Amino acid sequence: MTALIIGGSGFLGAELIRQARAAGHATAGTYTTKPGDASPIAWHPLDLRDVGSLAAVVAEVDPHIIINASSGGTDWAITAAGPIHLAMLAAKHGTRMVHVSTDAVFSGAAVHYDESALPDPITPYGAAKAAAETGVLAVHPNAVVARPSLIIGYGRSEHEQLVHGLASGAVDGALFTDDIRCPVHVADLAAALLELASSDVAGIHHLAGPDALSRHELGVLIAKRDGLDASRLPAGLRADSRLLGALDVRLNSQATQRQLRTTLRGARQFLRPGV
Incomplete structure (x- = not known):
């Protein structure tokens, strides 16, 4: 199985690459500025705002699973629109996709949130992540949206x-x-994400301690x-x-x-x- 880790140079992405390689998966990772310390089979520079580059990376790697662990902060083009373009490509290629979201999609007004809770973000970052969730599942209904807490x-x-x-x-x-x-431990989170990616579940899943x-x-x-x-x-x-x-x-x-x-x-x- 070939895995493509978007944002592989980050904290979570590096752990995903490590665990995917340990499980025997051929693994490729992407980076924005420079490759990380992890050792995938190949690194690919990627700007999620560049749809052409995104399509080229997906076509070259031809993955069975894609896990989007990237973070663009409040940049709407990266954090909201980028994952939707990625999901469209994954759906086109029939590729399994897991999109990593955040608990920042919630305002805290209700305190306790399960997977049925509707997002009500109060920050630009939370709004971008909430938009990505909606878009990803709209264009790729079989995708997984995973919401962790502090990693x-x-x-x-x-x-x-x-x-x-x-x-x-x-x-x-x-x-x-x-x-x-x-809080959730990065090793537990990465293992859970890879497990979800290898399953046939879809929709929203919470991954917090x-x-x-x-x-x-x-x-x-x-x-x-x-x-x-x-x-x-x-x-x-x-x-x-x-x-x-x-x-x-x-x-x-x-x-x-x-x-x-x-x-x-x-x-x-x-x-x-x-x-």
């Missing part, structure tokens, strides 16, 4: 690096006590795992800041978990010292 693992995630910077005093800032998510934690609680767990002084982590309230975004978003992944062999561990489990 953690191996000390390489943005949140883990921030915790180290705050604990050492190298960076300024605070970890919010009112900003709550359900079972533990709801504030950013500060998560930071404390990371600090304890890494032998840092957790008392040095500044606490704050997102509600008092000018940052846009939801406060409390808790993805319910129970329905998807029942379909998976992969266990989506909670942060209290995967961040235990020695794990």
